[in-house]
Amino acid sequence: MAGPVIMRKLFVFILSCSILASATRLKQVAMVDLPGNPGFNEVALANGQVVITHPETNTVEIFSPVKRRVVARISQVDNPRGIAVDDAAERVYIALAGSNRIAVVNSKNWQVEQLVPVRNAPEKLLWVPETKTLFVTSTRARTLSIVDTHIGTETAVIDLGALPKDILYDVSRQQLLVSLQDINEIAALDGSNRIVDRFRLSASEPTGLALDPGRRRLYVAVRYAVLVLNADNGSEISRIPAPGGTDTLILDTSDNLLYAAAGDGSILAIDLAKGAADHELPTDVKGYSIAYDPTRKQLFFPGGREGRAKLVILRPVGMTETPQNAATPRPQGAPQTAQK
Structure with a gap:
């Protein structure tokens, strides 16, 4: 049990150092009751x-x-x-x-x-x-x-001969990408549904996926990190520390942010320009799946708190915030995945 605790403390230390000069924050704007049990x-x-x-x-x-x-x-x-x-x-x-x-x-x-x-x-x-x-x-x-x-x-x-966790479609390469958790790979399937490539990862337990088609970057949630891969050949470019259990990724290309959810109820905002975690917000709600509305700039995070079903609504504030009188609309974010 000591290992995960030490890794969590190390992540918090690294995060606190990285956000000293950052301006992006996640703000909880509402916590709404949902019917039934969590x-x-x-x-x-x-x-x-x-x-x-x-x-x-x-x-x-x-x-x-x-x-x-x-x-x-x-x-x-x-x-x-x-x-x-x-x-x-x-x-x-x-x-x-x-x-x-x-x-x-x-x-x-x-x-x-x-x-x-x-x-x-x-x-x-x-x-x-x-x-x-x-x-x-x-x-x-x-x-x-x-x-x-x-x-x-x-x-x-x-x-597949392995445990599939998340899937997304790469329009440029016309391939389906599947994270295979138990063999630490990303499989690529072509239009005839054949596995034509495998990205072997130097990390364990890959789960959530997100793709930036413009920059050709593939983001993969793994144990205690988010990997940044070259989307064309699978080579690792960098890795960003993340809490253990992070397995859901949401990409907002318009604000250059990647959101990550962990099972402990924390939501992480990653600044892709800096290649580092920008802010972590504990929600006090246990859940792991998130959805993002790029028009309203809101995140929706269902889960449980003290035996009650809740829905937490979040939004980024700070450098990504648009003045209320701005006339130029932002482009919508790229398609997302959300999965445990």
């Missing part, structure tokens, strides 16, 4: 609403950032897990690990329109608009599936 899996933004899967109650909560309350609920879904969003088609896909199905939800009225059966218990979902493909991981079966949403059918199942 036990959330994933959170995402869809049609301006916050979608939260809640396996503890077999429900999906729809939270309005404007009204700051739950405005809809999808009930009687068996162990809801990952979320994928197709805003153009006004559809949300939700992994139902308890029944080996994918729920297709209308994001206008929040009704389940279709249930697509899959071979293995689904965990993480990714919708790729460029290929009109839904990718599905199964941590239990250690597989990756492809679902054709047009016909509502699983068309392929790929045995």
Whole structure:
């Protein structure tokens, strides 16, 4: 037990040194009660609403950032897990690990329109608009599936031979990237669903992924660090100290910030220009999945506190803040992943 405690103290010391001259801070703007007991899996933004899967109650909560309350609920879904969003088609896909199905939800009225059966218990979902493909991981079966949403059918199942944790799509290379936690690799699959490359990491337990397509940088959450890789060949450029258990990454390219969430309830803001942690905010809420609204510049972090279900709303303040009378809108951030 001494090892993790020492590493945590070392991280806090390094962080305190690195932020002396920094101006970016995370501010908690609200903590809202959610129905039921804690036990959330994933959170995402869809049609301006916050979608939260809640396996503890077999429900999906729809939270309005404007009204700051739950405005809809999808009930009687068996162990809801990952979320994928197709805003153009006004559809949300939700992994139902308890029944080996994918729920297709209308994001206008929040009704389940279709249930697509899959071979293995689904965990993480990714919708790729460029290929009109839904990718599905199964941590239990250690597989990756492809679902054709047009016909509502699983068309392929790929045995990864390792534990998949997160997935993202690299548009420039037309490849799917999958973090394989137990073999310390990132696998790259081409359009024919073959593994064509492997990035072997000098670190353990890779989980969350984020991609900066412009700078060609791939960020990987590993044990006690976030790796910065060359997105084209997987070579390590640098590594940024992070708390143990950091496994969810959100990239905001417009402000050059990378947000990281750890299971202990802390949220880390990493200044990519400096290549260092800028600020860590303990939220007093235990959770690990975050979603980011680049328009409102808000982070949403569901979890538990003293046995109560909570949703923490955060925003960056300081050098990234835009004056209220600014007329030029900021560009939206890049697509994100959020996964334990």
